[in-house]
Amino acid sequence: MPVTFTFGEMLSARSVIGTTLAELGKTHDNLWVLTPDIGATLVEFQETFPDRFVDVGLAEQVCVGIAAGLAYDGNIPVVSGMLPFLSMRALEQIRTDVCYPNLPVKIIGTHGGLVGNGGSTHYAVEDLALMCALTNMTVTSVGDPLMVGEVLRQSMTLPGPIYIRLAVGKKDKVLYEEGQHDVRIGKGIIARDGTDATIFTHGTTVAQALQAAEDLAADGRSVRVVDMFTLKPIDEALIAQCADETGGRFVVLEDHLAYGGLATRIADVVADRGIRLNAFERLGIPQVYAGFGDDEELRDKHGYGLAATVAATRRVIAHPSWASSH
C-alpha cells in the first residue's frame, strides 16, 4: 500500500520502514528482514514473506551474524532493531562479519540520540562515530520520515553495507514536499537556502535547524540549512560550496556526541581541503550520560536545543571575518 502524507504532518518513520520493506520484498525475492525482537512495524513484511523474516529474539550478535551468512549466499538482509544495541553489542559482527567482506547488509534502527526517554542505556549517542570508523560502511541519519523509504530503496543497489539511523520513528514531521529535493545517498540536501551562515545537521534535528533559520529570518538573517543525511561518504563538494556561499560561517547541530559525528566529519574535510572558515561552532551532546526527560528538554539541558542553535548561529554570523581581523 503506498504511503500518503501531507507536508508538515506527523508521520511514523517506522510505518514507512514497514511499508517500504513490504514493497521491496515483492521486487527483490532475495530480500530478508531480521530483527532482535523489534518486529512490531515489520508485520506486513512478516505476514507477506514469512519465509524471509527472522526474529531471533534478544540476540543482536547472532542477528547480524545470520545476516552476514545470508548475504554471503547472495541475499540482501535488512537488520532492524534498536541502534544502541545493534551498534554496540553487535559492533564486532558489523565490523568483522559484514564490513570486512563488504556484504550488502542494511542496518536500520531507532533511538539515535537523546530520544525516547529511556535513559543512557537506550540512547545511541556514539553510534555515528563507531559506524563512520568502519571501512566499507555507508552511514546515514534520516529525519524526514518519507526519506527513510527513499534511502532504503536506494540502498538496494549498494554493493556493501549501510547504516540507517532514525530517532524514535513514531511521530516525525514530514519536512519536505514530495519531489522537492533530489534525494541521493552521498549528497547533502539544501533544505533551506541562505547566505549568512550554514547550519549542517542530520536526523531529528533537521526540523529544529529549520525552525532556528525561520526565527533568525525574522531578524533579517539569511541562514542556510543543510540536511547532511549521509555522513559517510560525506558530501565534500557541498561543504566547500557552503563555505563559499555563506561567508565561511558554519554551525553543526546533531543529536549525537558533539565530537565524533557530523561535526568531526565536516571539520576533517575543512582541514584536509584547507577550506578557510570565519567561524565554526558545534552543537551536540557533551561527554555526559544524559538523564531522563523528553527530547526537547534534554536538548535544551545539554546545550543543543532551539535557543542554543539560534544563539550559536548569531555568534558565527557576528564573528569577525579573517579579512577584518588579520
Add this chain to the structure above:
Amino acid sequence: MRDDVSWQEGERPSVAELEERAFELRSKLLHLCGTYEGAVHIGGDLSAADIFTALFHYGLHVDPHDISNPHRDRFLLSKGHAAVCMYIAMSMRGFFSYDGIVETYGQLDSAYGMHPCKVQLPGVEASTGSLGHGLPIAVGMALSGRHRGDAHRVVCLLGDGETGEGSVWEAAMAARSNELGNLVAFVDRNRQLMTSHAEERIAFEPYPDKWRAFGWDVVEIDGHDMAALVKAIDDLPAPDSDRPTVVICETVKGKGVDFMERNLAWHAGSLGAEDLQRALAALEASRQKETV
C-alpha cells in the same frame, strides 16, 4: 539436487587412505612451520587435522574447480586460527597449490594468512578468526539454503575453547528455533585454551549436555579415530531434517607430535631446523605406534 558436486560412487577414499592423508597433512603442516619464521597455531592445527581430512576428503560435497557452485556444501572455519591446516587440507583436495601456500604464507599480499579471508582467498566460505563468529554466519547460510530448497549442508568447525563466546549459544538457539537440520557443527574438543587446560578455568562440563539442552542432536566420538569420523559423517541426518547436529570430537592438542601433545607451550610456535626433524621423527613414530 547436488549431482554436479556429489562424490561419485567409489570415488571416496577408504579409512586407510584417509589416515594416510591425515599423516601427509600433518607432515606438510610441520614442513610449513619449519619454513615460515613466524608463529603458527600448531597445537590446534594438529588437534583438528583428522577432522579437516575427514571433511575435505570424505564428507563435504564440494568441487575445487567450481567453488561457487550453489549446490556445494558450505564449510565455515569458526576456529579461524587453524586456517593453515585448512588451506593444506584443501590443497590436497585440489583447491590450492601446496607450494603456493608454503612459499607465500603470511607474506605481504599473500592470500594465505593466519586467519582466512574470503576477499583474498575466494575458495574459503567466509572471513573468520574472531572467535564465536562462525556459527552465526553458518546459521544464515543454512537458512538461505533451506529457503532455496537446496539439499546441501552447512558445516562449521569450532574449537571447544571458542564455545565460551556467548554468540555461539545465541547461534545454537537460533539454529534449533529455525529447525536447521542442514547445519552441522564439529567441535574440536582439545580441552585447552591458549594459556590453560580448559577445565581448570572454565566449567565446560557437562559439555555434551549443554548442546543437548539447546536442542541439538549430539554425537560424541574420538576425533582422531578416522573410522569414527567417517561413521559420524555417514550417520548425519538428512539435510531436510529439523534438528541441527553437533559432532563433539574428543581430541588432543598437538596430536601426533609427542612433545607438543597437551603441552601449553605449543599453542602456537615455529620450528627451527632441528625442531622440525625432531617433530617429523615424532610424527613417524606416532604413526608406527598407531599401526601396531
